Amino acid sequence: MARESGDFVTQFYSGIQEAVVTPVTRAIVESGQGAYLTIEGQPKLNLCSNNYLGLANDERLKLAASRAIEQYGVGTGSVRALSGTNVLHVELEDRLAAFKHAEGALAVTGGYMANMAAIQTIVGKEDIVISDALNHASIIDAVRVAQPQRKYIYAHRDMDELRGNLKEAAGERKTPRSDGKPPIILIITDGVFSMDGDLAPLPEIVELAEEFQALTMVDDAHGEGVLGDHGRGIVDHFGLHGRVDIEVGTLSKAFGVMGGFITGKKELIEYYRRNARQFLFSNGLSIPDTAALIEAVKILEESDERVKRLWENGDYLKEQFAAFGLDCGVSETPITPVMLGEEDLAIEFSKQLLKNGVYATPIKFPMVPKGRARIRVMPSAAHNREDLDKGVSVFHKVAQELSVLQ
Ligand SMILES: Cc1ncc(COP(=O)(O)O)c(C=O)c1O
Structure with a gap:
């Protein structure tokens, strides 16, 4: 049946058309x-x-990718939780964990996916999130999906405001969740703020988190390959190994390919592996990407x-x-x-x-x-x-x- 001008669908398309008239x-x-x-x-x-780091077109990465294609093909055939986990995925995750000096790592297909997984899997409606005002869109979206009823956004890098937020959150935590457990308080920050290039005051954030018994998460998308010894990232830069609960990274910037990952304590990573919807219901990294990434981590470890x-x-x-x-x-x-x-x-x-x-x-x-x-x-x-x-x-x-x- 032909659409009539002015019907709801036609109105939708004319709205879209108006929004895309300016040339980009x-x-x-x-x-x-x-x-x-x-x-x-x-x-x-x-x-x-x-x-x-100029790795996107690096000869070693290209060779690793083409060799892996010869051996394993290109696709993984299913989500990782079914038959789609290749030996290369395991090697990449082990190498990433070692590189970050973390107990475990879980790789997914993007930093965006990693942020979604890291937040949405552990934060429920009755938990509390505290986030820097300039955090990346993927963090904002992940918090929206998790829908915590209580969330605080502190002014960019403002530690007085973060302390105030934590005080209030600690009061709110006295009311248990419906499962009887206390709500978690999760502080989330970008490590390097990508548009300004400034750093999160991570040592202060960690101290405050320890004082108020909150969990911490840092999105190190622009810190990996850039900050710390051999580019291990912001946690290494500030000497905070073992004191930040969740590190999220992207494999599409300094690592030169694509993908994202979460590092943290072994049991937390295992929890993500079993529960993260972005891992369970979406395919993992392709074979050539994974092989190239292994090579990228080797290059960073070597020099x-x-x-x-x-x-x-x-x-x-x-x-x-x-x-x-x-x-x-x-x-x-x-x-x-x-x-x-x-x-x-x-x-x-x-x-x-x-x-x-x-x-x-x-x-x-x-x-x-x-x-x-x-x-x-x-x-x-x-x-x-x-x-x-x-x-x-x-x-x-x-x-x-x-x-x-x-
Ligand atoms: C701070 C930050 N986090 C996460 C992402 C998402 O990473 P990816 O492109 O791997 O999905 C980006 C990418 O622009 C970013 O800048």
Whole structure:
């Protein structure tokens, strides 16, 4: 039956159409990931990927993936809980646990999935969550799904507010859940805040958690491969092994492939393996991804050279940008935001960069608050000094042309 104009379905589609009229510039990459990307047939200096260590196109990872395909094929045939757990999954999880100095690890197909699993599996309606205001969308979504009736959002990195929240939560915990047990209190924070590059004050969070008997969870998506010895992450950076209950990571940034994982105490990981819906009802990592990831962990264990190069490159960029007056915000990591303020300016800035051979996308609302638009510049271990100098001179030119420099 033909739809009549104005019926409910037609109204739905016209709403959708209205929402997508503004054109978006979305680069289609015609090359592998690296210091340069080919976009519309032209090489562009890549200053906005999260391929922090340059592993996404690494020969060892590629070889490991193709060898694994020869041996095991590509797919896993079912969810991990049925026949889909390959020996490679077990090896990857063992290596990840060892790398993170944790008792156990569980790998899933994304950092988003890992956050969903980590939170939704242990938090129920009668539990209490306390979360940093700038936590990643996947944490926010996971808390929404878990639906705790009591949740607190403290201002970004505000430890006084966190203490206040914990005091209130401790009072609320006196009322037991309907199963007779006390509600859990879970404090959740990103480790590195990806848009600003600043760090969670994890030592203070852990101290407060210990004082108020709360559980702690850190999303280390931007800390792995970046912070700590050989890139073991933020817990290692602050020397907090054994004092953070749940570490979530992504395998799609520094590790160069895709996937996510949770590390923690053996029994907690086993609990997730038996109960996490994201693990039970969705297939695991594919064979080539898993094999490439094993190689990535081996590379990180063997040498910290890439991590060091990433930091040198980040420090160099910040120094050069500051020298001609660009505002790089409060970053404590190689993430180098160039703060521009208005969205239109950030969009225009990015367009001009691209015209001059540099690819770095604008970051705007809802990824950052309104009026805080920026270009999130991301050097990697794959860049050499010549690449960075080219980037610096193009940023300088565009900043002058757009009168961004005071
Ligand atoms: C802080 C943070 N957590 C989780 C994720 C999700 O990771 P993935 O892309 O592996 O799903 C991201 C990715 O953007 C992130 O920045």
